[in-house]
Amino acid sequence: MSGVAMNGKHIVVTGAGTGIGRAIARRLGRDGASVTLLARDRDRLEAVAAAMEGPTHVAACDIRERGKVEKAFAGAVDHLGPIHALVACSGIGGPNGGEPDADRFDEIVATNLNGTYYCCRAAHERLAPGPEARHLILISSILARIAVPKYTGYSASKAGLLGLVRSFGAELGEDNIQVNAICPGWVDTDMAWDGLDAIAGETGGTRESAYRDAMGAVPLGRMSLPEDIAGTVAWLLSPDARGVTGQAIDQNGSAWVG
Structure with missing residues (x-):
């Protein structure tokens, strides 16, 4: 997707301080978008913003807190205008354990599933007017597809994102809002x-x-490299993917095929 295609588009990227989210933010900035960088760690976000091309806005926010999510998205619109796309990358990983005093299930689900839902709703309320396509893109995982012991919280939360995508895709399609997920496997x-x-x-x-x-x-x-996932996001945001919605794209080196 060329920079011209993205000029004037405001895209919110959550989890933009590290890893896949950072790579996506950088790619979209190079392609000409104005980018809101959202995550918990402001210092990391500021470092990413300092190296970005084009307009950026930094929003430090814990997505588990819905009121703070609403405030962060309202601030993003104040700084960069109505939102054309959300790329929801924020998430935490690892096993959740099973002992009552060390079980991370609630923390993982609250971040990866509930927090992403809050971001989707906040973005939807602030999307730029149509008729051109607007987008919600969620980063899920191969662990939404396969069974891995001790990762019940992570797997459940990432599988839940696929349910969100299917439901939102059906709900929002008539307004020309495309909703998709990417399910990476191992990413560096x-x-x-x-x-x-x-x-x-x-x-x-x-x-x-x-x-x-x-x-x-x-x-x-x-x-995979984080930049590989960023390239898929760029394609989903392009006119070449105008017929793609309600889908989960598996990008895992063929570690899972279904």
């Missing part, structure tokens, strides 16, 4: 490497052996 981010370190700790292996074992289940034999 701190979250992925933390997961490999956890596997290595459980098995008594090394990070390198954990990586080799994990990539053994990926036919392409490698992790």
